[in-house]
Amino acid sequence: MVMHNPPHPGEIIKELCIEPLGISVTEAADALGVSRKTLSSILNGRAGISPEMAVRLSIAFDTSAESWLQQQYMYELWHAEQHREALKVRKLVAA
Numbered sequence: 306m307v308m309h310n311p312p313h314p315g316e317i318i319k320e321l322c323i324e325p326l327g328i329s330v331t332e333a334a335d336a337l338g339v340s341r342k343t344l345s346s347i348l349n350g351r352a353g354i355s356p357e358m359a360v361r362l363s364i365a366f367d368t369s370a371e372s373w374l375q376q377q378y379m380y381e382l383w384h385a386e387q388h389r390e391a392l393k394v395r396k397l398v399a400a
Contacts, residue, residue: 311383313350314376322366323348337361353377 323333334344338361346352354362359373 309383311376311379313380314354314373315348315350315352317376318362319348322362333365337365353381 323330326333328336330345330348331341334341337344337358339358343352347354347358354373354377356370356374359370359377362368362373363370
């Protein structure tokens with residue numbers, strides 16, 4: 306079941322993982338082993354969670370990589386569904 310307008314995973318990282326720790330984006334990026342620019346792009350919804358980033362997040366925040374990828378998948382699917390009618394696809398059926 307597709308949820309209604311799921312948040313970008315970056316919002317979750319920012320609000321539930323980084324802010325409660327009271328650390329900066331720079332500190333979080335350093336802990337994740339990525340650049341501040343990379344993490345900032347994710348937190349601001351300009352980039353998605355890659356499988357590698359999902360693993361990094363799972364290590365840093367003691368979560369599962371699958372949960373991060375699932376959140377990214379749900380976000381992308383919901384947005385794709387919003388343009389379903391504009392897709393030029395016709396149904397294929399057996400004769």
